[in-house]
Amino acid sequence: MSPDPHFSASRRAFLKLPSQPEIQRLRPPWTDEALVAARCTSCNACSEACPESILRPDDTGRPEVVFDGGECTFCGKCAEACAQDVFDTKRTPAWPMKAEFQPGCLQDHGIACQVCRDICPTSAIRIDLTKRPFGRLRIETDACTGCGACLPVCPQDALAIVHPKEDAQTA
Incomplete structure (x- = not known):
């Protein structure tokens, strides 16, 4: 049996904690991580203005999209409520996110859903x-807006909103 190439028997490596993966937050439409980090004051006005209640403050107080019962209708009320220059409403599309199937779809297992x-x-x-x-x-990626309507209804949580892959045409 060959030794694990990632294993180090040194004391320093043994005591070093493994690095935590970076959390990928889903930011509101017309924004991105850089805009939110640079300009958001964590005032929460965008979250309060969201009629679908899908914008919530993350652990830093900045807006994060959480699809747990609603969808983004791209109404723009979050952008209107923001006093800072966080939202760029000239962006087309509003965000590049798309729905993608994850393992566990019932249809793939012969159950009509x-x-x-x-x-x-x-x-x-x-x-x-x-x-x-x-x-x-x-998923027809050209037609998908990434609104998230499909996420909360999936009984298996087999859908996610992700950045589209460069070479993907359909998922």
Whole structure:
């Protein structure tokens, strides 16, 4: 059995704590991590203005999108409420985020479930019937706005909002 190449028997390596992965926060539309970090004063006005209640302060007090029952309608009320120059409403699209299937989709396991497809406001989730015997759900990334409507309805939490992959055309 070969030794683990990442293992170090030195005392210093033994006592050093493993580094924590950087938390990827989902920032509101028309913003990004750099804008929020540089200009947000943590006043919470954007969170209070959100009619869907999906904007919440993170552990630093800055706005974070949390899809646990609502979706982003891209109404712009968060941007209107912000007194700072955090939101760039000229950005098109409002954000680059897209929905992506994660492991655990019931449809992939032969259980008919298309709740995400039914709720998608842009009909970006389609069923590919060429995948036998039950079909497979896929996301048309060009149609997906990343609104998050599909996330809270998935019984398996098999969807996530992510930055699209450079080479991905459909998920």
